[in-house]
Amino acid sequence: MSFNEQKLIAQKFPDIFEQDDATEIHRKIDQSQHFMEAVKGLIELCGDDPNRDGLIETPYRVLKAFLEYTEGYREDPKAHLLKTFDVNHQELVLVRDIEFYSMCEHHFAPFFGVAHVGYIPNEKITGLSKIARMVEGYAKRFQVQERLTTEIAEAIEEILQPKGTMVVIEAKHMCMCGRGIKKSNASTATSSVRGIFADRSETRAEFLSILQRPSVL
């Protein structure tokens, strides 16, 4: 790759190149180049011409898309929750229908849906948008739905130290739709419960009763 092409890659992806030393930057540029060559090979293997007009820039587009799908690796998602407020609220806080788009680590196929994140505060409450930002940070990684659910619950537990945390995720997995078993109506629900939500069925029921009503907003 020419020096100019290398510079172009480094400029296009400042988030992965900015903070590293020169050796690390060169390693990432090499990896980017190998990845794009591999995508070219894959196009050929599948039976198309990687040099035709519509595909010529595809390796670069795929690299760009993958760096976007995985931008959560380049942040600490739970750090968003550190923005807390002293508000004397002792009851449920539930942010529902947080849409997310993640990447199945087995097939690199998307899975997407909504996360419902609730907690009963102890002393600290966090900004509502920070919960959604944290969900984004864990979703934008190679994931399985169960780990995503657990990581969200554990982040709330660790940073806010609430009386309890409950997370429910509903998602559709593209690896089950257009390929493999091809069940495009199937969706998957997962939950994680901690503290008072694990101990008290009434507290879980309160969370679930809110979800049973369609959001009117």
Ligand SMILES: Nc1nc2c(ncn2[C@@H]2O[C@H](COP(=O)(O)OP(=O)(O)OP(=O)(O)O)[C@@H](O)[C@H]2O)c(=O)[nH]1
């Ligand atoms: N538990 C769990 N499984 C997942 C998730 N995403 C994808 N999978 C599953 O991962 C499994 C991988 O199974 P393998 O037998 O190794 O791969 P495969 O031959 O492509 O499997 P099929 O999808 O059944 O064709 C499949 O059953 C997928 O449905 C997830 O988030 N959680």
Ligand SMILES: [Zn+2]
């Ligand atoms: Zn999959």
